[in-house]
Each structure stands twice: as C-alpha cells, then as structure tokens.
Amino acid sequence: MPRARSFALAGGLVLAALSSSACSTALTPTARKIQQVDASRVAECKFVGKIFGNNGWEGLSASPGIEPARVQALNEAGELGATHVVWDPETKSVAQSVTGRAFVCP
Numbered sequence: 001m002p003r004a005r006s007f008a009l010a011g012g013l014v015l016a017a018l019s020s021s022a023c024s025t026a027l028t029p030t031a032r033k034i035q036q037v038d039a040s041r042v043a044e045c046k047f048v049g050k051i052f053g054n055n056g057w058e059g060l061s062a063s064p065g066i067e068p069a070r071v072q073a074l075n076e077a078g079e080l081g082a083t084h085v086v087w088d089p090e091t092k093s094v095a096q097s098v099t100g101r102a103f104v105c106p
Helices: 002-022 067-079
Strands: 046-058 084-087 095-104
Touching: 046 067, 067 084, 067 095
Parallel strands: none
Antiparallel strands: 046 095, 084 095
C-alpha cells in the first residue's frame, strides 16, 4: 500500500510540474509594448514577418485556452522588433493556435 501511494504522489507531482511549465510563458518586456491592432492601422508600416503561437496542448487537454498561444506569438513578434501585430482570423481546430503579421510602425 505505501508503494502505491508513493507512485500516485510521484505521478501527481509530475503532472503538476508539466502543467505549470506549459502555462508559465510570460510576455517579454519588448512584447508588452506591442500594439494589437486591425489591418487599417498598419497601412504605413513595414511588414517584418509572420508570427505563430500555440498553447502546447491538443484536443481535450487544451485547457490553457488561446492566451498562451498569443503570448508565444507576441514574444516572437518582439524578437522581430515589431511595434504592432495584426491577428489572422482564428480557426477552430484540435490544436489551439494563432497566427498573425508583425509590423514596425513609425
């Protein structure tokens, strides 16, 4: 009995560690400054690249929602030096992901 309890405790700790690491992505200081706008606001801006993010979960385990995907994509935009992001329309699928376009605006 104590051995089974140890396995259950160890399994629970592993699951907790995996869950917290999947949700621990935070916006970088550069990404916090990026404005999320619609396409009309970037007409005079320079396109610097496509961005992509996913929440790291699929199917029924997709509990973190879309926000971790947005954080990942905004961090990528920050690495590109973007000041603005325009999100592509969201699609419903098994994997929760987002795509967008990154711009540098004056």
